[in-house]
Amino acid sequence: MIYVVVFVVVVVVVLLVIVSMVQEQQRQDAVQAVAQQHGLTYSEGDPERVLDLPFRLLRQGDRQKVMETLYGTMDDELLTVFRLRITEESTDSDGDTSETHTYFTGAIVHVPLGGFPPIRVQPENFLTRAKDLAGFRDIEFESEEFNRQYEINSKDRRAAHAVIDAQMMEWLLGLGGGYEFEVVGNMILALTRAVDPPRTLLPFEIGRRFRAHIPEVAMSLYPSTGGR
Numbered sequence: 483m484i485y486v487v488v489f490v491v492v493v494v495v496v497l498l499v500i501v502s503m504v505q506e507q508q509r510q511d512a513v514q515a516v517a518q519q520h521g522l523t524y525s526e527g528d529p530e531r532v533l534d535l536p537f538r539l540l541r542q543g544d545r546q547k548v549m550e551t552l553y554g555t556m557d558d559e560l561l562t563v564f565r566l567r568i569t570e571e572s573t574d575s576d577g578d579t580s581e582t583h584t585y586f587t588g589a590i591v592h593v594p595l596g597g598f599p600p601i602r603v604q605p606e607n608f609l610t611r612a613k614d615l616a617g618f619r620d621i622e623f624e625s626e627e628f629n630r631q632y633e634i635n636s637k638d639r640r641a642a643h644a645v646i647d648a649q650m651m652e653w654l655l656g657l658g659g660g661y662e663f664e665v666v667g668n669m670i671l672a673l674t675r676a677v678d679p680p681r682t683l684l685p686f687e688i689g690r691r692f693r694a695h696i697p698e699v700a701m702s703l704y705p706s707t708g709g710r
Contacts, residue, residue: 512679513550513565520683522554522561529553530562532590537671538602539664543568543584552682562590563686565676585676591689593696596668597706599638601645605659606633625651631659644700653695661685663692668706 517524528548533540540546549565566586573579621634621642628651636642645665646654664671672689 509679513682516679516682517552520556522552524552526550532562532564536666537664539662539671539673544571545569560592561686563683564588586673587677587685588671588673589685589689591670591672591686591693593668593670593693595701595706596704598665598667598704599636599641601636601642601665603663604633606631623651628655631655641704644703645696647697650695661688
C-alpha cells in the first residue's frame with residue numbers, strides 16, 4: 483500500500499511541475515506577442531542591466547533576479563519593462579532554510595531634463611507603520627490622508643517636497659496605492675506586483691504619468707547633470 487501512495491504522490495508532483503511549465507511557457511509567449519505588437523525586443527534575463535541601476539527598491543529581499551526584459555523605443559522614447567523576482571530566505575527552529583519568491587513588473591522612464599536626488603514613494607504598510615511607531619519617521623506633507631497612505635523617503639527633503647506637490651499627491655491618492663516609485667537622477671522606476679501579459683506595458687505608462695505630474699519648478703531646481 484505504501485508503494486501505491488508514493489507512486490500517486492510522485493505522479494501528482496510530476497503533473498504539477500508539467501502544468502506549471504506549460505503555464506509559464508504560455509505566459510512567456512503572450513509577453514513576446516506584446517513585444518512584437520509594439521516593435522520591442524524581448525529577452526530573457528537582464529540585457530539592460532537593470533539591477534546595476536541605483537534604485538534601492540530593486541534591492542529588496544535577500545536575492546533579486548530579472549527574469550525577462552522588454553526594451554526598445556515607443557512613442558519616440560526609450561522603454562525598459564522587466565519582470566523581477568525577489569527572494570526572501572527564512573530559517574525555522576530546526577535550522578531548515580526555505581525560500582519565498584515574489585514577482586514584480588517594473589519599468590524605467592527617463593526624465594530628460596531632470597537630475598534628482600533619490601526619492602522613494604511607497605504605499606504605507608505594516609512594516610512602514612511599525613517604523614513610524616518606533617520613531618523612524620518618513621517625510622510628512624500637508625495632507626494627513628496622503629501621510630496615512632504613503633511613505634516618502636529622501637535625504638533631500640526639499641527635493642521631495644518639490645517633486646510631490648498638491649497635484650502629485652492627488653494623483654497618487656487616486657492611483658490606489660498599487661505602485662512604488664523611485665526617482666534617481668534622470669530616471670523613474672515604477673514597480674508593482676507582477677501584471678498579466680496583456681498589461682505588461684502598463685507600468686511604463688504609469689511611470690510616464692508620474693513624470694507628467696512632476697512640477698516644472700522641480701525640474702528647474704534639479705536640472706539634468708547628464709548620465710543614462
